[in-house]
Amino acid sequence: MICARPQSSVAIADGISTKLVMPCLKMMPAKGFLWEPTGLRRWRLEICSTGQGISHCNEFFQILAESHFHGLISYQLEYGIAGFSKGSGIALSRDKVPTVMADIKENLDYIKTVIREAYEGAWQVLKE
Numbered sequence: 001m002i003c004a005r006p007q008s009s010v011a012i013a014d015g016i017s018t019k020l021v022m023p024c025l026k027m028m029p030a031k032g033f034l035w036e037p038t039g040l041r042r043w044r045l046e047i048c049s050t051g052q053g054i055s056h057c058n059e060f061f062q063i064l065a066e067s068h069f070h071g072l073i074s075y076q077l078e079y080g081i082a083g084f085s086k087g088s089g090i091a092l093s094r095d096k097v098p099t100v101m102a103d104i105k106e107n108l109d110y111i112k113t114v115i116r117e118a119y120e121g122a123w124q125v126l127k128e
Contacts, residue, residue, distance in 0.1 A: 018063045026073040028064070030111050031055070047079040050107045057114050065115075065122035075111055077104050 032053035036046040051057060077089030082102055084096045091100045 018060070019067055022067040022069060025069060025071055027074055028069070030057070030073055030075045031078065032057075049079070049103065050075070051114075057111075058118065061114050061118035062121065065118040066073045071109070073115065075108060077107070 011086070017104075030050055032048045032050040032055045034046045034048050034053045035043045046104045077085070078087075079089065080087040081100060083092075084099045085091050089100065091097045110123075
């Protein structure tokens with residue numbers, strides 16, 4: 001899952017793991033997520049709107065840019081919007097479609113902005 005890194009992981013925080021697998025990467029999915037408690041010491045991964053969860057997209061895309069990643073970045077709505085869509089992102093009815101599409105556009109705009117900033121920053125570093 002893209003953008004995910006535990007705060008305590010020095011290897012991922014430094015991008016070492018990502019840089020080691022870079023030559024093999026052809027596609028990255030863009031997703032946000034949260035950990036939801038389900039009981040005593042039990043947690044469940046919950047997909048959420050990109051940029052709204054505990055993901056560190058800015059840092060991860062910066063690592064991708066610095067590593068010269070030019071593969072595909074995939075995005076699809078995989079979470080429900082209460083009262084508007086199922087957990088798979090499918091609208092509950094035709095009149096709910098505009099709200100679901102607006103959420104998709106907001107997520108896509110966020111992802112594009114983060115990618116643009118990361119790659120422009122990496123390009124500036126390379127030019128110097």
